[in-house]
Amino acid sequence: MSSQNDYIVFGSPSIGQEEIDEVVDSMRTGWIGTGPKVTRFEESVRAYVGAQYGVALNSCTAGMHLSLLAFGIGPGDEVITTPLSFCATANVIIHAGATPIFVDVDGATMNIDHALIERAITPKTKAIMPVHFAGRPCDMDTIMALAKKHHLLVIEDAAHAIGAEYRGKKIGSIGDATCFSFYVTKNIVTGEGGMVMTNNEEAAKKIKVYGLHGLSADAWKRYSDEGYKHYDVVFPGFKYNMMDLQAAIGIQQMKKIDQFYARRKEIWETYKKAFKDLPVGLPDETPTDQKHALHLFTLLIDEKTAGIQRDAFMQALHQRGIGSGVHFMPIHLLEYYRKRYGYARGAYPNTEYIGDRTVSIPLSAKLTDTDVDRIIYAIREIILSQ
């Protein structure tokens, strides 16, 4: 059995000396709150993605919440999304005062089934919130066309999808607003953190203001070397701003985004080869006109074919010193959603099928070849001994 210090933690980030030095630099200058590094980080992500504006916040959740508010979504409105996501995707719709309307996913892509979107649209529908599951782009041409036809906004949960591309465009440059996460397990990390990308100047300004108490623009500079400035409040906003300490990590992470992707790709291809003869489901192939951000490598463990139930499989991995995750427990089956909206099993069969069987195995740029070999050996051993 492995000791604690060689446990492979799921989603462990790759942090180098560059990130450490940049954080120390912030500490030395005293700019640890929202300051110049946040602006630099916004600019680096904005330029990378090819969006006109990027507003950094303390999470993707905050970004999705403020995107809904900035585009005027509120009580009486409906927002279409997928139940195969993190609870935050639906929670923010409720925070905005609107109602989440779920549409099942496609069983192969695990993304929202665009063929089912249209029948969920009502006169109350204001937006579609697609989730680029595991980093695979949703079918954005179809979603944007549907949105245009029905005058809906497209606000994307791209927590998994920094670096993903759809038909020559980066995710983050297509919809009305796209929200990235820099949470510790994500492809680029700041500890906690997120960013909204948009091409809408007014929305970008609102998101910035709403994210810092609704203080009038640039009030964060009120204690800067430009001298004290009085502030005004234009909206009862939130405390969602990112700190320079976080942005410092992000600035250095962004310099490594292609290097991280290359390592994820190597591991991804190694896994695909290593598991192809096992009775488990592997990720669907991505069309050649799209780039998958390779955030999650998911296996589908069906007891009937694999001989072991998913949770038991995760436990067996844990006993071998390997962490794993479930993405996701279907949102509609979580207590609040069941009670408030009356959902029960059977409502979204593809999401439930996946939610019962899916397991995400480590796929971090930090993994060494030895780690990858250990993970492969453990999974083959668990499955082949059934």
Ligand SMILES: *Cc1c(COP(=O)(O)O)cnc(C)c1O
């Ligand atoms: C991680 C995640 C979020 C939340 O991101 P935070 O930055 O932690 O707020 C939202 N949606 C999905 C699909 C996620 O995986």
